[in-house]
Amino acid sequence: MNRARVAAAAAALLVIALAGAALAAVQTGRLSHEQSISDDRASALAAARQIAVDIADYDYRQIDKDFTRVTQEATGKFLSEFSTQSAGVRDAIVAAKAVSQATVAGAGVVNANAHSAEVDVALNRTVTNAAAPKGTQAAFGLQMLLVKRGGNWVASEVNPL
16 A cells, blocks of 8 residues: 555656646746847847938938948838939939938837837937038937848838827
8 A cells, every 4th residue: 555655646746747847848938939029129129220320321422322221221112212212312412412410319119029010219310511511400200110031120111200
């Protein structure tokens, strides 16, 4: 009879150990998923901050390089819109000798997952040109929809706030 009790206790301990291992595996999976979501949010936020500055920051002496940088960070609707709009203002920027310097005042992730993110970015910008050599300042915001392409976040839509 003693053997039966020992066997039953051993079986009970085995069941408890297996249940504990299963629970640990589930918790590890949950933590890994939560870490992945946190990483996606952080990388989307960093990308949106940089893309927003790249959109608002330009120098007439290297305008083509500045515009190319933005098109490399764009896709879909935003790529189409930016390509059309930048072509329309390029000559005016060069003629005015305009330089825009932008900084991020604040930014936040509205929603994000592994494949897409919505980020709002607030910018401060100073624009100097031949007519305003001391510059004019402006603050504005952008609502950005990002998608992941080839492991990198790119802007698919950009709208003023």
